[in-house]
Amino acid sequence: MNAGDTAWVLISTVLVFVMTPGLAFFYGGLVRRKNVLSILMQCFIIMCVISLQWVLYGYSLAFGPDTGWGLIGGLSWVGLSGVGGSPNGDYASTIPHLAFMMFQAMFAIITPALIIGAFAERVRFSAFLVMTVLWATLVYDPLAHWVWGSGGWMRNLGALDFAGGIVVHVSSGISALVMAILLGKRIGYEKEPFRPHNLPFTVLGGALLWFGWFGFNAGSALGANELAANAFVTTNTATAAAGLTWALIEWRLSGAPTVLGAVTGAVAGLVAVTPACGFVTPVNAIFIGVSVSVICYAAIAVVKGRLGYDDSLDAFGVHGVGGAWGTIATGLFAEKAVNAAGADGLFFGGLHQFLVQLMLVGVTVLYAGVVTFILFKVVDALLGMKVDRKSEILGLDLSQQCESAYTVVD
Amino acid sequence: MKLIVAIIQPHKLGEVKEALEAVDVNLMTVSNVLGQGRQKGHTEIYRGTREAGGLLRKVRLDIAVNEDFMERTIEAIVRGAHTGEIGDGKIFVLDLKECVRIGTGEHGSRAIG
Numbered sequence: 414m415n416a417g418d419t420a421w422v423l424i425s426t427v428l429v430f431v432m433t434p435g436l437a438f439f440y441g442g443l444v445r446r447k448n449v450l451s452i453l454m455q456c457f458i459i460m461c462v463i464s465l466q467w468v469l470y471g472y473s474l475a476f477g478p479d480t481g482w483g484l485i486g487g488l489s490w491v492g493l494s495g496v497g498g499s500p501n502g503d504y505a506s507t508i509p510h511l512a513f514m515m516f517q518a519m520f521a522i523i524t525p526a527l528i529i530g531a532f533a534e535r536v537r538f539s540a541f542l543v544m545t546v547l548w549a550t551l552v553y554d555p556l557a558h559w560v561w562g563s564g565g566w567m568r569n570l571g572a573l574d575f576a577g578g579i580v581v582h583v584s585s586g587i588s589a590l591v592m593a594i595l596l597g598k599r600i601g602y603e604k605e606p607f608r609p610h611n612l613p614f615t616v617l618g619g620a621l622l623w624f625g626w627f628g629f630n631a632g633s634a635l636g637a638n639e640l641a642a643n644a645f646v647t648t649n650t651a652t653a654a655a656g657l658t659w660a661l662i663e664w665r666l667s668g669a670p671t672v673l674g675a676v677t678g679a680v681a682g683l684v685a686v687t688p689a690c691g692f693v694t695p696v697n698a699i700f701i702g703v704s705v706s707v708i709c710y711a712a713i714a715v716v717k718g719r720l721g722y723d724d725s726l727d728a729f730g731v732h733g734v735g736g737a738w739g740t741i742a743t744g745l746f747a748e749k750a751v752n753a754a755g756a757d758g759l760f761f762g763g764l765h766q767f768l769v770q771l772m773l774v775g776v777t778v779l780y781a782g783v784v785t786f787i788l789f790k791v792v793d794a795l796l797g798m799k800v801d802r803k804s805e806i807l808g809l810d811l812s813q814q815c816e817s818a819y820t821v822v823d
Numbered sequence: 824m825k826l827i828v829a830i831i832q833p834h835k836l837g838e839v840k841e842a843l844e845a846v847d848v849n850l851m852t853v854s855n856v857l858g859q860g861r862q863k864g865h866t867e868i869y870r871g872t873r874e875a876g877g878l879l880r881k882v883r884l885d886i887a888v889n890e891d892f893m894e895r896t897i898e899a900i901v902r903g904a905h906t907g908e909i910g911d912g913k914i915f916v917l918d919l920k921e922c923v924r925i926g927t928g929e930h931g932s933r934a935i936g
Binding site: 606607608609663666667668669671673674677710713714715718727 | 867868869870871872873874877
């Protein structure tokens with residue numbers, strides 16, 4: 414047991430925690446004023462619900478002893494039975510097992526919250542709540558087990574996913590796309606302008622995401638060591654490169670660098686460097702940051718319009734596309750010189766690792782996509798995923814939460 | 824009695840108010856409004872998507888006056904709000920049927936000033 418490592422992981426846990434409120438304001442600023450509370454509420458209630466799900470059985474499914482084929486953890490850690498103060502050597506040998514569990518809880522919380530961006534402004538709260546618990550149980554927990562769990566099949570295959578490119582971003586991003594398509598467009602989409610109602614919220618939220626992401630990525634070293642420092646530097650560097658790149662692309666193509674563009678680019682950079690941060694050098698992190706902004710910009714400004722799906726806040730365009738690219742880029746730029754426990758990517762002679770990363774993205778897209786599709790259909794049949802027309806026009810704040818964010822008269 | 828409604832550039836409010844006070848017009852209601860004239864609003868860009876037709880911010884003044892105050896009020900507003908560029912705004916004058924001062928119950932011309 415190491416006090417420094419434990420302190421760093423506990424602090425990182427708090428940093429990752431604040432990402433979900435940060436995300437709430439990032440998304441909350443982007444919706445129209447009649448829907449801002451629904452976004453804040455969805456993020457907040459996920460913090461409550463998944464915290465309980467994780468302690469009761471989610472952690473056991475994701476990280477519990479493997480049931481045999483590397484597909485899911487067993488139920489022996491249900492209710493944190495046997496998860497205590499002494500370290501678990503399979504995951505982190507220098508910190509209390511409970512600290513590792515809590516750090517992972519924050520990842521389990523933010524991942525379903527990312528999906529909110531896809532169905533914003535038209536989802537029924539009750540259906541969202543049921544969908545979230547089912548998704549966490551049947552998509553997130555298994556995927557976390559595959560990639561990070563002891564005995565997980567992707568982990569055994571040598572998957573490189575330092576902090577959650579596959580588990581967090583590809584999984585939530587592709588599920589977001591499936592839900593956006595199945596749920597259909599918002600009333601008036603592409604006919605009337607949908608303006609973000611409070612971009613300062615979005616910038617504040619985006620900055621909080623960047624702040625918290627140091628815990629997300631550098632904390633994933635699970636110790637206060639050189640690896641954490643490397644992840645810290647690559648995270649900041651890729652993010653800076655991506656934010657600047659997006660602003661420059663907009664300046665060139667639209668005539669003005671928007672603050673929404675700079676923040677969106679920074680978040681895309683954070684997403685892309687997530688799987689790579691513990692395996693690549695700071696200079697290669699710049700390549701990852703620049704390239705992810707080019708790719709995500711194309712996905713959002715060009716491809717989305719052509720395909721015509723309404724991913725309200727670009728959960729797929731940023732997290733799905735950025736996460737997939739980051740996972741693939743890890744297979745290009747990873748080098749053992751940075752992290753001996755990692756592998757060499759394609760640019761360092763590691764064709765095998767590159768193919769492994771490609772395959773992992775493909776399998777995750779397939780698994781998360783299909784299961785989300787089935788879950789959506791089930792919940793839709795039982796509760797109805799979309800609010801009725803009148804409630805959508807009135808706004809979700811009033812129709813789902815019975816509150817208004819802003820008063821017009823005192 | 825007349826009701827003068829003026830739509831002006833927000834940054835000219837201070838000058839208009841000064842010009843009105845100089846001719847002894849001190850009572851007014853001011854509100855933030857959105858609108859567009861010949862310039863047709865403006866374009867905003869959100870994640871690469873252009874949203875045309877954004878309305879411009881304007882300030883609206885509502886001023887009720889007696890007939891003998893009408894001309895000087897209009898002149899003062901023009902003096903304060905004029906730049907000569909597109910978007911300076913408009914002034915509308917309406918007949919006003921009645922006016923009641925709530926505090927005293929006075930009616931008509933006496934209630935206006």
